[in-house]
Every structure is written in structure tokens, then in C-alpha cells.
Amino acid sequence: MKEFQIEFNKLFSGLYRRCRFKGCIFPDKSTCSSKKIKAHSIQKSKILSHIADRGMVISGDIQKTIFTREFEQIGIRTASTFFGFCNHHDTVIFSEIENKDYIANQEQNFLYAYRACALEYGKKKEACCFYKASLNKFKNTPNELFFKSMLNGAILGLGDLSEAIDLFSNELIRPKSNRNFNTVNIKIYKLSYESLIAVNAFFIFHMIFKKIN
Numbered sequence: 001m002k003e004f005q006i007e008f009n010k011l012f013s014g015l016y017r018r019c020r021f022k023g024c025i026f027p028d029k030s031t032c033s034s035k036k037i038k039a040h041s042i043q044k045s046k047i048l049s050h051i052a053d054r055g056m057v058i059s060g061d062i063q064k065t066i067f068t069r070e071f072e073q074i075g076i077r078t079a080s081t082f083f084g085f086c087n088h089h090d091t092v093i094f095s096e097i098e099n100k101d102y103i104a105n106q107e108q109n110f111l112y113a114y115r116a117c118a119l120e121y122g123k124k125k126e127a128c129c130f131y132k133a134s135l136n137k138f139k140n141t142p143n144e145l146f147f148k149s150m151l152n153g154a155i156l157g158l159g160d161l162s163e164a165i166d167l168f169s170n171e172l173i174r175p176k177s178n179r180n181f182n183t184v185n186i187k188i189y190k191l192s193y194e195s196l197i198a199v200n201a202f203f204i205f206h207m208i209f210k211k212i213n
């Protein structure tokens with residue numbers, strides 16, 4: 001197992017760069033700026049700087065630490081960043097949450113949900129690319145089945161995420177005054193204390209159980 005881990009880690013670092021998603025997820029690409037930026041999925045000025053110690057935070061990126069499970073100390077400039085939007089759309093779309101205080105209105109909550117969904121969508125795109133390349137590499141080896149099942153899982157996940165992204169895109173493509181932010185149901189759980197952990201995550205419930213009387 002150890003040899004496989006070493007080989008996998010080596011392969012991973014090369015493929016990680018090759019498979020990095022660097023597109024703009026916003027639906028109307030005709031208004032994209034050419035500059036692709038590394039956007040923060042967790043706000044740097046309002047959240048990361050608040051929990052940082054001398055500009056550093058502890059990060060646990062599962063994609064980088066799939067086997068080691070170790071946390072690493074990183075600067076807040078790079079923490080939680082991803083390539084998911086061009087400079088123009090990142091600035092324009094998220095201005096309500098980036099430039100204004102959080103007042104928990106429906107538009108802000110919609111945008112927080114959209115950014116979490118976009119982050120996960122990009123990660124699933126990367127995962128599909130990564131497992132596809134890995135499957136080629138490990139074809140006709142005992143690990144082929146592992147990568148096959150991981151690829152199938154990533155493809156299914158990408159399908160789910162694409163549907164979720166469309167729900168947001170259908171509103172964001174409209175002029176701002178015509179957007180219906182109530183297409184997303186929001187539940188807010190407020191902690192009674194200040195948390196020093198910041199997370200931005202999106203996941204899909206695969207099964208919904210209906211209560212039968």
C-alpha cells in the first residue's frame with residue numbers, strides 16, 4: 001500500500017496542475033474578461049483575516065492530503081482560492097457580499113450558496129479529469145477498478161452539480177432587477193459563540209425520505 005501511495009502522490013501532483021479547472025462558471029461567457037483570477041471561496045478581508053494568526057491559517061485540503069490527512073499552514077492570500085470566475089464576473093456578481101456587510105438578506109444568501117456550488121462544480125470537473133487520466137495510467141493493474149469507480153462517482157457528482165449550477169444560472173443570467181433569489185431556500189443556524197473555523201461547502205442529498213403516515 002505504501003508504494004502505491006507514493007506513486008499516487010507523485011502522479012497526483014503532476015495531474016493536479018494539468019487538471020486544474022480555470023474557466024468562468026458564469027452562464028453568459030460573452031461578457032467575460034480575459035483575466036482568470038484565483039477567487040476566494042471564503043472572504044479574505046472579512047473572514048480569513050479575522051481568524052488568521054499573523055496572516056496564516058491552518059488548512060485541510062482533502063485533495064492534497066488524501067492519504068496523509070495532515071493539515072498545513074498557509075497564508076490567507078492563497079487559502080480557499082479557486083479558479084472559477086473571470087475577473088469581471090467575480091467582481092460584479094459577488095459585490096453584494098464582498099463590498100457590503102452581511103445582513104442575511106435573500107440575495108446575499110443566494111450568492112453565498114452560488115459560490116459554494118461553483119467551488120464544488122469546479123472541483124468535480126477537476127476530479128473527472130484527474131480520475132480519467134489516472135485510469136489510463138493504471139489500466140490493466142490491480143488499481144484499475146479503484147479509479148474506475150472513482151471516475152464513475154465523479155461523473156455522477158458532476159451531473160448533479162451541473163443541475164444545481166443551472167438553478168443559479170437561470171436567475172443570474174437575467175437583469176438584476178428580474179432575478180428571483182427565492183428559488184433557494186435558506187436555513188441559518190447561528191452559533192452562540194464565535195467560531196474560529198471557516199468553511200464553504202456544498203453537497204447534495206442523494207436520498208430524500210418521504211414520511212408516510
Ligand SMILES: [Zn+2]
Nearest residue numbers: 024032086089
Ligand atoms: Zn466570466
